[in-house]
Amino acid sequence: MKKIFLIVAVALGSIMTSQAQEISxxxxxxxLGGGDGFGAEVSYQRAIGSNNNRLELDLGWRNDNDFDAFKLAALYQWVxxxxxxxxxxxxxxxxxxxVDDKRFDDRFDRDGDDGAFVFIAGNIGIEYNFxxxxxxxxxxxxxxxxxxYDVLNEFVPDIALGVRYQF
Structure with missing residues (x-):
């Protein structure tokens, strides 16, 4: 049991301290994808420092029969x-x-859950650099x-596929 623990500890330590590939x-x-209807986001990533950390900025939008909305997300990432x-x-x-909630406009002649919102987010993912x-x-x-407003005052599990040009 001690040998297994030692092997796992050494393996995890080497993974955490290994030199990461240089990011662009x-x-x-x-x-593309996303939760709560934000199906597309323009995404920009900028490397910060020399430790393979980066800042990601995403501008997402939605325009359909129920909502018109946009959001701007900023994330600090470790790679x-x-x-x-x-x-x-x-x-x-x-x-x-x-967000502009259009669900109530036609039926009840009143505004829906319109207005601004803020959110906090975590992020975990995998990427391949060709x-x-x-x-x-x-x-x-x-x-x-x-x-x-009730419309965006909740937990949203956002899963997406990213396609980016590196320079």
């Missing part, structure tokens, strides 16, 4: 190399947004919204 200085693209072009990352952040300047990622971003 900038990446821009789309993040670790798995092997070769595979990385995994985790982060924390938050954002702001605005030999060409292309990166694909799959991530999970749980978001907790806060507002005076």
């Amino acid at each position: 200085d900038n990446a821009i693209g789309l993040r 670790w190399n798995i092997e070769g072009g595979f990385n995994w990352y985790a982060g924390i952040g938050g954002g702001i947004g605005s 030999d060409i300047p292309l990166m694909l990622s799959l991530d999970f971003r749980p978001e907790f919204g806060f507002s005076d």
Whole structure:
């Protein structure tokens, strides 16, 4: 049992202290999927410092029969190399947004749950950096919204596929 514990401790220690692959200085693209109807986001990533950390900014929007909305998310991420072009990352952040609830306009001739909201978010995902300047990622971003309105005052499990050009 002691040998297994020692092997696991050494393996975890080497993973956490291993040198990560260099991440690109900038990446821009789309993040597709998402929770609560934010199906597309323009995504920008900027490397910070030399420790493979980065800032991600995402601008998402929605326009359908029930809601018109946008949100801006900002996340600080830590990136670790798995092997070769595979990385995994985790982060924390938050954002702001605005929603126009159109569900009540036609039926009741009154405004729905319109207004601004804020949210906090975590982030965990995996990415692959190709030999060409292309990166694909799959991530999970749980978001907790806060507002005076019921429409976005909740937990949202946000899962999305990212496609970004690196430069």
